[in-house]
Amino acid sequence: MKHNLILNTDSYKASHYLQYPSGSEYVSSYIECRGGQFPEAVFFGLQAFVKEYLLQPISTADIAAAETLLHQHGLPFHRAGWEHIVAAHGGLLPLEISAVAEGTPVPSHNVMLQMVNTCPACFWLTSYMETALLRAIWYPTTVATQSREIKKRIAGFLRETADNLEGLPFKLHDFGARGATSQESAMLGGMAHLVNFQGTDTVAGLVAARRFYAADMAGHSIPAAEHCTMTAWGREREVDAYANMLDRFAGPGKTLAVVSDSYDLWHAIENLWGGKLRSRVVNTGGTLVLRPDSGDPVAIVTESLERLMRIFGFCENTRGYRVLPDFIRVIQGDGVSRHSIPKILQAMKERKISADNITFGMGGELLQKLDRDVMNFAMKASAIRINGHWQPIYKDPVTDPEKKSKRGRLALTVDDRGKLYTVAATALGGRNNLLRPVFRNGTLLISTNFAEIRHLARIDQ
Template sequence: MRNLILNTDSYKTSHFAQYPAGAEYVSSYIESRGGRYRDTVFFGLQAFLKEYLSRPISKADIEEAEAVCVAHGVPFNRPGWDYILDNYDGYLPIEIEAVPEGTVVPTGNVLVQVMNTDPNCAWLTSYVETALLRAIWYPTTVATVSRNCRTIIQRYLEDTADNSDSLPFKLHDFGARGATSEEAAALGGMAHLVNFAGTDTLSAIMAARRYYGADMAGFSIPAAEHSTITSWGRDGETRAYANMIQQFGGQDRVVAVVSDSYDIWNAIDNLWGGELRELVEQAGGTLVVRPDSGEPVEIVPEAIERLMARFGYRTNSKGYRVLPDCVRLIQGDGVCAQSIEAILQEMKARGLSADNVAFGMGGELLQKLNRDTQKFAMKASAICINGEWRDVYKDPITDPGKRSKRGRLALVRRNESVETVRADALNGEGVEGVDSEENQLIKVFRNGETLVDWDFETIRQRAAQGNGGN
């Protein structure tokens, strides 16, 4: 699975013979053409550059790819790949420009632009589309979904809490087991950490270390699962809960305990709020009760109010009720952007602060999305034939939304936002509001060399500065 030549769609192998005679350079771009959210958080390209494009192809790769393609029934450009091996030591002669990672960009704008650097390899630009587009749309979409959740939670904290200090830990990544592969979990989980600091996806922690120099990008706490509670038997439920506090509780420590194995209301009213109340209050840390079944919009507010009936509450400066520091709640079942909004709205209506709850999100964060969530596409926009650049575009009469851009592109600051323009308009002539030297696309890769090395904290800061839309 490590052969870059085979990291493409089958039909791409025949495209080398389909371009016009004299074709020297092809320039293509990647954009989000629209979708669920009006902005995207660009993220993930650097991981792909380091993991895949920074490694050269070998003679063995070429021979394997040739054998596979012949048996598969598609052409193989052996002279083209031998040329890359002989002249570039196996590194791909392409140049990639992109917006800095973490940048929040309105949909409909260029995010990445790629072009071959050797006129003998005009076919190569489109050949890398499959791998390059996949490397970008997935982590960018996860980061975008995560950011939207952050915007929702932040709004309710601002409305119902004294401050938003807890925001980085309000949405925890529970998605590793539901991802299609470890690489997906790593990339998607890392994309979530652009916006939050809570995760149970260790693969994401390692990816952030490897590709973005993050010593520790996210954090977790000791937590129970149903097996560690039910193994004590129904008659041992109280002892199972007490064991969690005794093993992991203590001053300033946080421990989460799933409490719906049998009867969540009995667990709150009679176990946590009865037999174990004094243990919880005197431990010095925070118990996080986790319901894991039922209708979240109904369960969460009732659970919080029942905890308040047992542990008490205070009223904050904005008039909303807050549990004592020794107890909180996390909802990790049925969580998506829509249910987060609905839960917090119901809590607000009942006078409950968003401070009382955190969320865990799994499949909706890392899995229930696809390339069309934000309508990602990579399209050729210019070709140089015998030294002359020409526009390339599609304009299907049946779907104007798939109309593509023309020419070599640039991204510029304009009217407090960004806008895609033709690169030949960068001098500002005839383009109102355009600052001539402000192309937001920067060169990130050329001929096997990664030209940037964004650190994770810088990316987080860019994404945070972009927060304001959803």
């Protein structure tokens, strides 16, 4: 489906071409996160946006359709401007976008991306693209950032309670597809999570990573039960439902997950998995992952683990924490968030239970319960060239100092301690500018792959 990029904007943008000073030639804008709930942001999503929206030309049919709609909407329309883009630039947007490498953690209050028009007749185009570009960046960047922050927390508990961090890439599994607002949201958010972890049930994220970042297979999953496939057997045949899962999916080197709270979780653990099916669980040669799926997450997880350890035994690792046998583990997929995960792991730690015993499945909290204000993302114009002279532009509202914007053409560089910081482009001197031209006039200048992004976003282990 072809996108009409002219309509990928806010209504009020349509009148802005009439609002600039006479002699305007170039407008330069930038994106930053102005603080919020995380100290740094994992920049991600630009290449996906460029490939999806900016490599195809605007057509005269797009112009006609946009003009009709916006006039009916009560707005002026810059037909001459868009026709110039078709006539002079083949319909490709005369813009240059420079950005930090995707996957880079950028401290808050720093420029991540800068965009400027390359044709003086299109001075109005930079800010016209704000709506589409800012949305394309803030959402996947926020998902990738939150996912990475959770990874840090889980890694911390593994360092304290486990022998190693080998299981970390699969400790947070994406359950968020059904809770996303759209297929595109699931694609972008699911892909953003995979920057940090390798477990997912969001197929759209795999498709996006392959399509936009050349990832042959960015994530993995296992056969798993849902309540429907368990309750279809009826309560009186619950054990048969579980046995069928073992028949179908268990075996040496194999892993399967079974939701076990359809009726009575404790009965399922004590009398079915730990009773009638105990020998089969012990001797599969693979791993059964039980999913308790209702109740208070902290209480349910710790009690489930205690009961499983009493039934199936445990060993103590080198740090003195208890670990279930390799053939059984737990995944918690209900009530999971960046706030509840540390609480669950802390409760486990206090009971001398290793974080090795558990994996988390995160749904709406991972892909949906986020907005632009989580990290206070903004795109602002910072410089304009009028009649051949660049001058800084900015906002500095007395009623909200946090919204003060940056001035002039910008650069991102690194100090002697390795810390990223923003400077005026004119003050860069001989330092390296980490904002690299990525897109210019309809061409993707730098193509990055998923492995490179993951490498930049890695955490110290």
